[in-house]
Every structure is written in C-alpha cells, then in structure tokens.
Amino acid sequence: MKIKKLILISFAAINLAGCSFTSQKTETSQVNNLVSYYETLKLKRDVESSFNQKVLQKKGYPNGYDLVLNRSKKEIALTIRPYSKKNFNYLKGDLQHDMEKVLKVKKYNDYHAKVLAYWRHGNPLKRQEQEEKILQDVANEMKKRHQIEVLPGTECSATDGRMISVTAVFMQNNKEISNPVDINNYHKEFVNLAQEKGLNISNLPMYFTYDLNRKITRHWMEKVVPSINEGLKEIKRLHVTSTTIIDERHPIIINTTINSSDSKSKENGKLIDKLVNEFFQNPDINKEFPGPYEIIVQSKDNMKIN
Structure with a gap:
C-alpha cells in the first residue's frame, strides 16, 4: 500500500x-x-x-x-x-x-x-513550506531511530499561514500503530524533536489518525479532543503538558510534569481523572459520547498516577 x-x-x-x-x-x-x-x-x-x-x-x-x-x-x-x-x-x-x-x-x-x-501582502505558503519541512525532518529522524514511518500533516491559518494544528500518524509495515502507549511515547518525542529544530508545536492541537470516515471519530476530534486537552491545560495547577487522544476506541492518555515520587502525584492524578469523568457524565456530552472510556494519567517518569 x-x-x-x-x-x-x-x-x-x-x-x-x-x-x-x-x-x-x-x-x-x-x-x-x-x-x-x-x-x-x-x-x-x-x-x-x-x-x-x-x-x-x-x-x-x-x-x-x-x-x-x-x-x-x-x-x-x-x-x-x-x-x-x-x-x-x-x-x-x-x-x-x-x-x-x-x-x-x-x-x-x-x-x-x-x-x-489582515492587510499584509505576501505568500503564506512560504511559511507553511518551511514549517512542513521541519516536520518532515522530524519524521525522517524518527524513522532512523525506530524504523517507523511518520506521516505529518498540518492545518494552517487562512490569513498569515501559521500552523494551527498538527497530525502525526505513526506506521509500521504499512499499518497504523495502534498501541496507545507507543503512540503517546512517539507523540512526546515528535514534539521534542520539533522543538530542537526550532519549531514549537507543544501548544498546538495534535491528532493521530487520518481515519475520518466515521462520523463519531470526526466529532470526537472536533469536540472531545480540544475540550479535554485545552480544558486541562488551562488549569495550571494540574501540570498537564499534553494529551494523546486518538479516537473514541482508545484510552485517553494525559501527560503531566509531576514525578510519581512527588507526595501529591496521586492526588493530582485522581483530580484529573475526576474532571475527565465528570466531562463525559455531562448529559449533552454523554448522549453523543456514552463511553465508557479508559483514562490514564501519567507522571513525568511515565508512571500511572490515577
């Protein structure tokens, strides 16, 4: 294929x-x-x-x-x-x-x-091409490290051409990698490598599949992913750095900067878990996304803390 x-x-x-x-x-x-x-x-x-x-x-x-x-x-x-x-x-x-x-x-x-x-003249495609080249360089680096294919995609602003979301699909043997823990680890590495190459995408929405043929998956990406990702990041005391939310069929993984040895790590993990569960119990949300959904809150040292 x-x-x-x-x-x-x-x-x-x-x-x-x-x-x-x-x-x-x-x-x-x-x-x-x-x-x-x-x-x-x-x-x-x-x-x-x-x-x-x-x-x-x-x-x-x-x-x-x-x-x-x-x-x-x-x-x-x-x-x-x-x-x-x-x-x-x-x-x-x-x-x-x-x-x-x-x-x-x-x-x-x-x-x-x-x-x-927006009055500035010029071709926003130049900026897009530069940023997409960096993402492709990241994909090539990850291929060397892990023998995987990374398919990067971007959604860009219609005014100044800035990147507003990123898609990174990780593949092996012409199939999408499905293990959510592996995808989460690749996600974090992808963001860090982009940062090292001068492109900060840590605050951009990230998606991990191109399979948008299912209506529920499209709605999941449009409604659930940003609500959980940005809703948690806005609460600074939770120390959430990123989320890996693939689609409605996979666990929701939430990454934090707290070490598992921290005395408040479990408390923090349980609070995040509680907020996400409350989100899905909202009547309007539950009607469209009834669940149940597995939630994994990870510490900085990759331990489950919820």
Missing part, C-alpha cells in the same frame, strides 16, 4: 485561546472547565455558521478568514483577508452585527465581538 503525506490547509481557521472557567451564562454554578470549554466550542461553531449563512453567502467571501475565541479576554475576533478596503467596509458592519446577535441569543453577554482586517 502506498502512503502519501497529507497536508491539510483550511480556508478558514478557528481557534480558542486563553482561560476562563465560566461565562455570564454559567456564573451561578461551579462548572467543570472541560465542559465549559466544550460549550465555548459550540458557541464558536454557532457564530461561524451564522455569519457564513447570513452574511458571507449573501455578500461574498473574503480571501480567507480566521475566527479566534479568547476565553480569558471574553472576546471573539474575526480576522478577514479582504480584497480591498472597500471590500472590508462592505463586510465589516454586517459581520460584527451578526456575531454580536449570536452572543446575545446564546446568553454570552459578557463576551464582545470584533472584526479585523
């Missing part, structure tokens, strides 16, 4: 940034941060769907856009690459009005919306 590297370049990039445990919608109760992140993802999808249907499909699309929702600033910012200042002015008012309307309807009254223009 011939395997080709897959590079994903999106027309529109949508990101979440920052940290927030509640919104005005939920201030009256203590909310699991993973559930809060999941709800924010839903808000982002609702905002994007609305301005696409009600504005861009009617007035025309710009030359790409980025939608970034910053939870710490309680801000949703749409950056577009307009064809001209006239084009920007033509779109800006309607886009901002529509975004503000969705925030109000969804009762995120403490959030504000803004529309920005």
Whole structure:
C-alpha cells in the first residue's frame, strides 16, 4: 500500500485561546472547565455558521478568514483577508452585527465581538513550506531511530499561514500503530524533536489518525479532543503538558510534569481523572459520547498516577 503525506490547509481557521472557567451564562454554578470549554466550542461553531449563512453567502467571501475565541479576554475576533478596503467596509458592519446577535441569543453577554482586517501582502505558503519541512525532518529522524514511518500533516491559518494544528500518524509495515502507549511515547518525542529544530508545536492541537470516515471519530476530534486537552491545560495547577487522544476506541492518555515520587502525584492524578469523568457524565456530552472510556494519567517518569 502506498502512503502519501497529507497536508491539510483550511480556508478558514478557528481557534480558542486563553482561560476562563465560566461565562455570564454559567456564573451561578461551579462548572467543570472541560465542559465549559466544550460549550465555548459550540458557541464558536454557532457564530461561524451564522455569519457564513447570513452574511458571507449573501455578500461574498473574503480571501480567507480566521475566527479566534479568547476565553480569558471574553472576546471573539474575526480576522478577514479582504480584497480591498472597500471590500472590508462592505463586510465589516454586517459581520460584527451578526456575531454580536449570536452572543446575545446564546446568553454570552459578557463576551464582545470584533472584526479585523489582515492587510499584509505576501505568500503564506512560504511559511507553511518551511514549517512542513521541519516536520518532515522530524519524521525522517524518527524513522532512523525506530524504523517507523511518520506521516505529518498540518492545518494552517487562512490569513498569515501559521500552523494551527498538527497530525502525526505513526506506521509500521504499512499499518497504523495502534498501541496507545507507543503512540503517546512517539507523540512526546515528535514534539521534542520539533522543538530542537526550532519549531514549537507543544501548544498546538495534535491528532493521530487520518481515519475520518466515521462520523463519531470526526466529532470526537472536533469536540472531545480540544475540550479535554485545552480544558486541562488551562488549569495550571494540574501540570498537564499534553494529551494523546486518538479516537473514541482508545484510552485517553494525559501527560503531566509531576514525578510519581512527588507526595501529591496521586492526588493530582485522581483530580484529573475526576474532571475527565465528570466531562463525559455531562448529559449533552454523554448522549453523543456514552463511553465508557479508559483514562490514564501519567507522571513525568511515565508512571500511572490515577
């Protein structure tokens, strides 16, 4: 079987940034941060769907856009690459009005919306090519070390071309490696090698399969993976560095910087385990992803601490 590297370049990039445990919608109760992140993802999808249907499909699309929702600033910012200042002015008012309307309807009254223009000229493909070359160098290095094939892929911003997510599929004998512990170890090595070569991808979402033919797997990657990964990282006291979440059929592995010999390692591991279990017990989430799911919280020295 011939395997080709897959590079994903999106027309529109949508990101979440920052940290927030509640919104005005939920201030009256203590909310699991993973559930809060999941709800924010839903808000982002609702905002994007609305301005696409009600504005861009009617007035025309710009030359790409980025939608970034910053939870710490309680801000949703749409950056577009307009064809001209006239084009920007033509779109800006309607886009901002529509975004503000969705925030109000969804009762995120403490959030504000803004529309920005990206005016820089130049070819973002150059940046993409440089970063993809580094990832391919990492893949080649891992092939030498472990006799495995690594298929790197990227999703890039539609404005400045920056990398916004990475896919790394690890293969042996033309088959995807399925052992989640092996994948987790390769994941950490892949990130460290990229860092050594000058590319920091530690804060980017990472995925480990190209098998998106199953609807539940696509939804798992779109909804569950970022909610757990970013929701845990936002809670700094948990010391979570990364998560290896392949699909709904594999264990969820959560990596931390705490050594197993640390007196609080077990307490930390159990708290992480509790938060992830609570996430899946949320009625809306449980309906789509009923589980059960195995959770492995690892110490810095690769010991299970939950």
